[in-house]
Amino acid sequence: MIVLSAKLTAENKAEFEGKKEEIEAIVAHLGKLLGGVTFTIKDIQKGSIKITINGSPEDVEKLHELFESGELVDVLGIPVENVELLGTEDTEEDKKLQFIERIIAGEDFGNDLVGVDLSGAFLSKANLEGANLRIANLEGANLEGANLYGANLYGANLNGA
Numbered sequence: 001m002i003v004l005s006a007k008l009t010a011e012n013k014a015e016f017e018g019k020k021e022e023i024e025a026i027v028a029h030l031g032k033l034l035g036g037v038t039f040t041i042k043d044i045q046k047g048s049i050k051i052t053i054n055g056s057p058e059d060v061e062k063l064h065e066l067f068e069s070g071e072l073v074d075v076l077g078i079p080v081e082n083v084e085l086l087g088t089e090d091t092e093e094d095k096k097l098q099f100i101e102r103i104i105a106g107e108d109f110g111n112d113l114v115g116v117d118l119s120g121a122f123l124s125k126a127n128l129e130g131a132n133l134r135i136a137n138l139e140g141a142n143l144e145g146a147n148l149y150g151a152n153l154y155g156a157n158l159n160g161a
Contacts, residue, residue: 026075027053033072034062060085103128119157 066072067083100121111130117137125145135155
């Protein structure tokens with residue numbers, strides 16, 4: 001797993017803030033730089049672009065080497081500030097990110113999300129129809145375009161969502 005940090009400037013901030021498709025294009029472009037490999041987005045943090053991506057250990061190492069050698073200075077016009085290798089152990093944060101990925105992918109979660117921590121999650125356009133999100137922590141989550149029809153949000157923390 002690797003974390004790619006890029007700086008948003010006044011010129012590109014409005015273009016990329018909250019736009020999953022553009023961020024997916026960045027990740028796809030990184031894959032092309034490495035000869036057609038595929039990375040998956042694990043997390044996107046607001047502010048500057050900070051993308052956590054998964055790939056094979058070889059591909060992740062190659063991406064890190066491109067940054068260290070100075071060959072990877074920007075991606076689609078956005079200056080890359082840092083490329084950080086993360087350990088391969090599944091931390092609680094990794095498990096949370098994997099759970100969020102399953103929700104976004106529409107995998108069956110039984111609609112029972114009572115009390116789960118989805119703080120800061122990128123749930124844009126996720127189908128949460130009928131989900132029981134009672135007392136869930138959705139603080140800072142991106143719910144833009146998410147289907148919340150019939151969802152139970154009683155007692156959920158929606159600060160900044």
